[in-house]
Amino acid sequence: MNVVRHSGLERWLEEVSEPLYRHEAEHSLLLGLAGEYLAGSDPIPEGLGAWSVHDRGQPVGAALVTPNNMIISRMPDEAVHRLIESLGEQGIELPGVVGSAEAAAAFAKGWANTSGRTAVLRMSQCLQSCRNVAWRHRSPGVFRAAEAADIPVLTEWARAFECEVHGEEAKHDLEPGVRRRIEKGRSFVWEVAGIVVSNASIGRPTRSSITVNFVYTPSEQRGRGFATSCVAEVTGRQLHAGRRFCCLYTDASNPISNAVYSKIGYRKVCDSAWWVFKD
Structure with missing residues (x-):
């Protein structure tokens, strides 16, 4: 070889x-x-x-x-x-x-x-895909594309997302990425009574698919189905637009998020892992 x-x-x-x-x-x-x-x-x-x-x-x-x-x-x-x-x-x-x-x-x-160097398993993940949305229940609220006015709150959520996933604050400015996703029409929110309560984005398209990522709901809004409704809507619209399937990564150790995505119609593709190397 x-x-x-x-x-x-x-x-x-x-x-x-x-x-x-x-x-x-x-x-x-x-x-x-x-x-x-x-x-x-x-x-x-x-x-x-x-x-x-x-x-x-x-x-x-x-x-x-x-x-x-x-x-x-x-x-x-x-x-x-x-x-x-x-x-x-x-x-x-x-x-x-x-x-x-x-x-x-x-x-x-x-x-x-x-x-x-020492190899440390940082996270066990599950790569999942969805070809048909099974979730039909909608939580109270409306789905819409994120707008420029949402940049401050979504940037704050991006920082919180990084802390939850990586265990530390991001070392770079996250606002340009948030702004870029909004300008490209790739960021979406669930809104209740004029207040944004959940966010999901899309990216990394391939010939047949696109990935749903940056799914985040602030702690005070969790447990009400907002993220489920938002992700289900994003996924359904992408499939309706011609994608054969949508992908997303989950933390394999989080049974709550994995159960949520299973309800929507996501099914396991393979186990994935993220290792880091330390001195």
Whole structure:
């Protein structure tokens, strides 16, 4: 097997699209993120790296290295080992790795052995997809696209979301991302009596899907079905618009959110994991 470091994201995507699209939902993060960068929907981060692993000339694995994490596809164990060797030889430093539970665990263990750093499981996740919305009950309130006037509260919620997911405050300004999602018509809210009570966004489109993300309801508004109604509405509208399915990630240890998404019609695609590397 050989590992190729690509100088351009477009060439990388051409090389790995076929094997990744065989399992489109599982690889929606890789495919969608690359698509966003190439379309200019998200700014390409400094230091973005793209790799592919080949066996007898055919791609069998893919990886993107961002400032936050490395994202890997499913790949044979031998491909994981070759990727680790290649990254180590090139002096690449990695803050963490995200991928299917099996691939991420194999890489994390191997990278820890090679780099001398400690691999810590940051979060066990569940990647889910929905092809048909089963949830028909609507909570009181109305669904609408987020507007410029919502930026202050949604930025505050984005900070709270980051703290809940990552356990610490974001190290960068979150307002530009909030503003960008609103301007692109990708951010939606549930509103009750003129007060915004829940938020959900969409992003990372692939050939057949789009991802629902940044789902957040402030603690004082939880338990009333607002997030369920908001996500169900977002999902249903995307399916009606022609998406074959919608994807989202959940915290595998949170039975409440997983039950909510199951009611809507989301079903498990695979287990996913996020590992971080510490000195």
